Amino acid sequence: MAQFDYPVGYHDFHKTKIIDYQMNRWYSMGYTRKEDMVDAATRIKKLEDWKEEMIKQAEKAIDEKRIMNGTFYYRAAEFFTHPNDPDKLRLYDTFIEMFYNDLFVEHDIERYNIPYENVYLPAMRLPSNNKNARGTIVIHGGFDSFMEELYSMASYFAHLNYEVILFEGPGQGGALKKSGLALSYEWEKPTKAVLDYFKLNDVTLLGVSMGGWLCFRAAAHEQRIKRVIALSIAYDYMKIPPPIIEKFALWLFKHPKLMYWMADVKMKMMPQEKWGTDNLIYITKTDTPLDGGMALLEFNAAHLKSEHVTQDVLILTGSEDHFIPLKMHDIQVKALTNAKSITERIFTRDDHAHNHCQVGNFGLALRVMANWLNEKE
Structure with missing residues (x-):
């Protein structure tokens, strides 16, 4: 199973914030090279330049046998490709093909299609390092994520002897592109399908980005979830x-x-x-x-039902998150009136983890989560 290095530091790759953040994201999670991001930034003047430049970086990396970099540059290229561009699906297919059949073909990854509303939810399972797993962590993303991009996180926990399951719900990855499922705030439904399929009764649910809203919605309805980790929160988007x-x-x-x-x-x-x-x-x-x-x-406080969350909760927030203002952290904490326990961590610029989802020091966020799990198990 792959192990990753998580570089420390948030870099000024590009003057446009949304481009700069995406470059930092792939780098911080251990998938790309800093020098490639610096090089690409010199030729990306606007969003329309992004796709072709990332494809060039992918082709260069593959020519140089840097399969990890090449694979994730195709993912990066897909990210800003317009939905009406036929390349969007082709880039997704290329990324998925390379991820499973080139990059991690010899790794212990199990793939599943979970029946859901007459179609399927994609899922991935990483077994623990030995037969006596410490527990099960179920991970999902948020607004527009792919489960594969969270692999470095899953691998980290698998090396700590957890069974890790990742899935995509409506609006995400293959659930959107292949099964045609639109984003829905009723996240308890895909979560239930996953827990039922794997016959799970005691899990930690970890939601990333918008997943920090979705995981609380699921926990409010599903008592098989015993611990909740929100890597970013939103509470109410309005x-x-x-x-x-x-x-x-x-x-x-x-x-x-x-x-x-x-x-x-x-x-x-x-x-x-x-x-x-x-x-x-x-x-x-x-x-x-x-x-x-x-x-x-629909992603509002009334639908979130924070007051019905009764599990142990960990919330991780960046003090300078450019998507979600810091004020939302305290609002969400106060709304969890019936949680068994609440542990909160606000990361600062001194931590290099002050950005959205702790991009800049992803390794620190993972260690905080692991230490919290040690305390709650």
Whole structure:
């Protein structure tokens, strides 16, 4: 089973924040090289340059027998490829093919298709290092993740003698691209399918990014989950902006013509906003920015049901997370009124883990999780 090095430090690869973060993400999780990111950044002037540059980096890495780098550069290339671009699915297929049949073909990875709503949820299992596993950790991502990109995390816990299961739910990876399942806030449903399939009764559920919202929703409904780890939280997506912006956004939903006009202007002026809106429409399988926004409104405090979470909880938050403001951390902690226990950790710039999902010092976040599990087992 592969072992990974997690470099410490968040780097200024690119002046555009969303591009800079993605470059740091792959590097921080142990998949890419710093020098490749520096090189690519010199030729990426806008989002439209991203796909071709990442494909070039992938081809170069493969020519140099750096299969790990090459595989994940194809994943990186897919990330900013527009949903209407036929290359998006081709890049996904290339990444998956290389991940399982080239990069980790000799590793102990078990793949599953879990029956769900007449289609399938993709899942992956990493057995523990010996027959006496310490327990089972179930891991899922968030907004637009692939389970394969969380492999370095899964491998870390498998080396600590945990059985690790990763899965993709509606709106994610193969569940979206192959099974056609749109993102849904009812995360207890795919989680139940996974627990039923593997006959699990005592698990730790680990949600990453938007998964930090989804894991609490699942835990509120599923008592087979005994411990919950949220690697980032959101609580209520409409409460992320300042209150005045929240009120204005809610008002806009009642005036769709004005909302369409404003969304169109914003997307023309800010390409990253266009990508975000188009991606939201893609994973929610909706037709317009309004419909996509309405789907996102479902990820709110009322649907989260924090008060029904009764498990041991660990929350990890970056003090300078550019997606989720720090204020959401305290709101989420206070909402968990019936949790068995709550452990919280806010990472700072001194930790090099102050960004979203602790990109910059991913290894530190993993050690914090492992130590917490030692205490709770």
